[in-house]
Amino acid sequence: MPKASVIIAVYNRLDFLKLVLAGLQIQTETDFEVLIADDGSGTDFTTGLQDLLPSLPFPVRHLWHDDAGFRKNIILNQAITESQSPYLIFLDGDCIPHPEFVREHLLASGSGICLAGRRVDLSGRVTQQLSPSKIRNGYLQQAGTTAMLLVDFLRARCFHFMNGLYTRNPLLRRYFNRKERGLLGANFSACKADLLAINGFDERYTAPTFGEDSDIELRLRLAGVQIKPVLNTAVVYHCHHALLSRKNNSYDLYQQAVVENTAFTPYGIKKVSSESN
Numbered sequence: 001m002p003k004a005s006v007i008i009a010v011y012n013r014l015d016f017l018k019l020v021l022a023g024l025q026i027q028t029e030t031d032f033e034v035l036i037a038d039d040g041s042g043t044d045f046t047t048g049l050q051d052l053l054p055s056l057p058f059p060v061r062h063l064w065h066d067d068a069g070f071r072k073n074i075i076l077n078q079a080i081t082e083s084q085s086p087y088l089i090f091l092d093g094d095c096i097p098h099p100e101f102v103r104e105h106l107l108a109s110g111s112g113i114c115l116a117g118r119r120v121d122l123s124g125r126v127t128q129q130l131s132p133s134k135i136r137n138g139y140l141q142q143a144g145t146t147a148m149l150l151v152d153f154l155r156a157r158c159f160h161f162m163n164g165l166y167t168r169n170p171l172l173r174r175y176f177n178r179k180e181r182g183l184l185g186a187n188f189s190a191c192k193a194d195l196l197a198i199n200g201f202d203e204r205y206t207a208p209t210f211g212e213d214s215d216i217e218l219r220l221r222l223a224g225v226q227i228k229p230v231l232n233t234a235v236v237y238h239c240h241h242a243l244l245s246r247k248n249n250s251y252d253l254y255q256q257a258v259v260e261n262t263a264f265t266p267y268g269i270k271k272v273s274s275e276s277n
Contacts, residue, residue: 104230202253
């Protein structure tokens, strides 16, 4: 049984996923499996991924369903169900992990704790320079790359620059994580048992950018799970791309969850009818 299951949510963009997998190839903690939770990517993506899998040093399973709109939460629930580890780490398919990413999540993990990380939003020019070989050679951790990102940050072309700085200093770690943070779906982890207890993700959220992570954070808190920040320790680098539309009706659904004040969703991994409530 692996120490961790890394669940990567993807939809097309094999070029980005190759960078993410390259980041996982240089992890200092190597005892993990990868589940690629694919929300209906096309043939070019799936064929290219199958060609890539034999070269990877860790076990990978590709979970896929038809493209019928934004159904990320459904495929994430399938990944939770099929994961082999008692501890689950969630990444998005455009977020490259720092070499200490898996190790840091495991070090800070515990029953009744959900770890909430953040990401640095890379500039377009840095993203364009990336390649799997550069990632494996530590390009994103090099001083020159950090300096380039700082310049881009000052020019408003890179965002959340500080989130990309990894530190081992205990005092700095405590300082950066002195405040409570919310959960970001692109970088968080929790015990599988804690996620199963709330029935996983609510599958009614069918639009990107809001809802799926806010909802599961709300319900984990209602279940008594502590949301613990891991800034500047569990670091990820977000590839630059066009922003997704934020027009959706998920806010009303989330407000309904707030009013209901219930940790367990009947619209998750197990479907619970109103008659059985």
